[in-house]
Amino acid sequence: MKKGLFILSLLLSCSLWSAAAQDLIVKKDGTRVEAKVLEIGEKDIKYKKASHLDGPTYLVSVANVVCIRFEDGSTDIFS
Numbered sequence: 001m002k003k004g005l006f007i008l009s010l011l012l013s014c015s016l017w018s019a020a021a022q023d024l025i026v027k028k029d030g031t032r033v034e035a036k037v038l039e040i041g042e043k044d045i046k047y048k049k050a051s052h053l054d055g056p057t058y059l060v061s062v063a064n065v066v067c068i069r070f071e072d073g074s075t076d077i078f079s
Contacts, residue, residue: 022050024069025060033060037068040076 025033025047035047035058044059045068067077 023047023071026066026068027060027064028066029064037070040068 022034023037025035025037025045027033033047034050036050036053037045037047038057039046040062043062045062045065046057046059048057049055062078065078067075069075
């Protein structure tokens with residue numbers, strides 16, 4: 001029950017969060033990463049940190065992500 005409420009609160013915070021000029025990745029552990037999402041694959045998401053777009057490309061497992069809020073306001077929710 002607590003896990004369900006935690007995930008629900010993350011989903012709500014993801015939908016209410018306003019990221020100005022970048023995408024926002026919300027992980028299951030509650031971590032938020034301001035990033036530019038480059039690619040969403042079946043297992044991994046490739047992104048660059050918003051603070052360093054010329055830097056390295058990072059990978060995060062789709063299984064560890066709750067949702068992504070894109071700079072245009074749209075949201076992808078992962079289950």
